[in-house]
Amino acid sequence: MPFSSWINYIGDFAEWVSRRPEVRKKEDALRFGILGAANIAPQALTIPARSHAEVIVVAVAARDKERAEAYAKRHGIPIVHENYDALINDSSIDCIYNPLPNGLHYEWTLKALKAGKHVLLEKPSVSNAEEARSLFRHPVLQSPNAPVLVEASHYRFHPAWHVLLSLFDSKDVEEVDVRGSIPAGIFSGDDIRFQYDLAGGSLTDFGHYTTSAMRGIFQSEPVAVMSATPRPIYKGFDQRCDEAFAATYKFPNGGVGRMSVDLGARGGYWFPWLTSNWPCFWRDMPPWLSVRLREEKHGRQNGLEHFSQRTLVLNNFMGPHIWHRIDIVTTAIWRNSSGEIVEEKKSTKSKKVYTWPDGTGGENRGEDWWSTYRYQLEEFVNRVKGREGSGAWIEWEESIKQMELIDQTYEKAGMLLRPTSKVLED
Ligand SMILES: NC(=O)C1=CN([C@@H]2O[C@H](COP(=O)(O)OP(=O)(O)OC[C@H]3O[C@@H](n4cnc5c(N)ncnc54)[C@H](OP(=O)(O)O)[C@@H]3O)[C@@H](O)[C@H]2O)C=CC1
Numbered sequence: 001m002p003f004s005s006w007i008n009y010i011g012d013f014a015e016w017v018s019r020r021p022e023v024r025k026k027e028d029a030l031r032f033g034i035l036g037a038a039n040i041a042p043q044a045l046t047i048p049a050r051s052h053a054e055v056i057v058v059a060v061a062a063r064d065k066e067r068a069e070a071y072a073k074r075h076g077i078p079i080v081h082e083n084y085d086a087l088i089n090d091s092s093i094d095c096i097y098n099p100l101p102n103g104l105h106y107e108w109t110l111k112a113l114k115a116g117k118h119v120l121l122e123k124p125s126v127s128n129a130e131e132a133r134s135l136f137r138h139p140v141l142q143s144p145n146a147p148v149l150v151e152a153s154h155y156r157f158h159p160a161w162h163v164l165l166s167l168f169d170s171k172d173v174e175e176v177d178v179r180g181s182i183p184a185g186i187f188s189g190d191d192i193r194f195q196y197d198l199a200g201g202s203l204t205d206f207g208h209y210t211t212s213a214m215r216g217i218f219q220s221e222p223v224a225v226m227s228a229t230p231r232p233i234y235k236g237f238d239q240r241c242d243e244a245f246a247a248t249y250k251f252p253n254g255g256v257g258r259m260s261v262d263l264g265a266r267g268g269y270w271f272p273w274l275t276s277n278w279p280c281f282w283r284d285m286p287p288w289l290s291v292r293l294r295e296e297k298h299g300r301q302n303g304l305e306h307f308s309q310r311t312l313v314l315n316n317f318m319g320p321h322i323w324h325r326i327d328i329v330t331t332a333i334w335r336n337s338s339g340e341i342v343e344e345k346k347s348t349k350s351k352k353v354y355t356w357p358d359g360t361g362g363e364n365r366g367e368d369w370w371s372t373y374r375y376q377l378e379e380f381v382n383r384v385k386g387r388e389g390s391g392a393w394i395e396w397e398e399s400i401k402q403m404e405l406i407d408q409t410y411e412k413a414g415m416l417l418r419p420t421s422k423v424l425e426d
Pocket residue numbers: 035036037038039040041044061062063064067099100101102104122123124152154192198205
């Protein structure tokens with residue numbers, strides 16, 4: 001079993017330790033089917049579903065039926081279908097969760113939508129911008145009763161993200177830095193993340209979060225990719241795939257965004273001649289972001305010009321339910337008439353946000369133990385049921401822009417765009 005498969009057990013362990021009983025399901029609960037016996041599905045769907053009265057995970061299909069049966073048994077899923085098509089065509093299913101490899105997102109999401117199913121689609125939504133425009137502007141989504149489709153960029157549904165955004169005005173953002181990494185050895189070189197034909201690459205994978213967070217903070221699209229530096233997966237594996245990526249962007253307000261991801265972090269210890277190949281467990285872990293705001297001028301004080309500048313840091317922006325902290329660092333600055341800094345005073349306030357603050361989040365404020373995935377499921381169900389919900393959502397045009405940025409970044413690096421599905425529709 002690859003190390004990454006252990007993710008299956010982490011959530012189950014947490015549920016067991018916290019002794020959280022499954023809620024009683026409502027008569028009109030939505031029935032979900034899962035495409036593939038994917039590692040992420042327990043975290044992203046089956047565990048959050050236990051506490052949702054309007055969600056029942058009823059079916060799964062895998063390429064190999066025995067594998068699907070073992071998975072169904074482990075996760076308490078009653079129906080196992082022969083194949084993906086049979087799952088999608090099961091008329092008793094309302095919603096499909098699509099955690100297939102990136103390169104198969106387009107094809108199977110479109111099939112599911114055409115079968116009238118609502119789709120919760122794993123990130124990145126598809127392989128490239130061409131697929132994104134085709135999918136999210138497809139006629140199947142234009143009818144008044146069109147199914148719900150959303151890209152499962154789960155961190156965007158957690159209240160911590162929204163509270164962070166409420167602390168500044170995007171036009172004042174001067175610099176954003178977003179970083180994340182995973183120690184070497186967690187994903188093998190032949191993981192779906194490093195298969196070009198499946199739209200693998202650190203930029204489509206972890207880079208989805210870092211680029212989308214950067215865009216979300218600027219609330220706009222970059223005017224230029226200033227630099228794009230990939231590190232290919234190590235020799236012996238698909239050299240068209242990046243294991244790590246760093247890039248910088250210029251935004252319309254003049255601000256600069258930087259991001260870096262590494263799916264195989266190594267080194268950083270003493271005696272590098274011996275240790276530089278060892279997995280690194282702390283660099284940019286957990287993933288973090290910082291937002292530097294422009295200085296504000298406050299007028300003269302004691303013959304000096306008084307300014308202030310704020311920097312906001314969200315530690316663990318991707319998994320705030322596990323732990324997170326928003327630091328608000330304010331620097332008071334006094335300058336003389338030549339602009340030199342005469343005095344500086346720093347102060348830091350910190351915040352943690354696990355449920356929607358008063359006056360936000362709609363009817364349900366959530367629970368402090370809800371994961372990003374649980375908040376995401378709440379909104380998905382709200383949309384399907386026609387309820388307003390918290391307002392946290394990812395619009396289709398937003399998912400298109402996200403893929404456009406990924407394409408532009410690969411182009412800047414001189415790399416191939418991730419391949420377009422053979423079944424692309426105009
Ligand atoms: N939201 C989040 O936090 C996370 C999201 N993800 C996203 O979820 C998706 C799946 O990731 P993950 O669960 O880690 O991946 P897995 O490899 O565990 O699952 C992918 C599934 O795709 C199926 N599959 C179909 N065709 C292929 C193929 N040609 N090669 C390999 N697998 C195939 C396999 O299904 P079968 O069982 O039928 O053999 C497998 O179960 C990705 O898009 C990834 O970006 C991943 C991790 C975290």
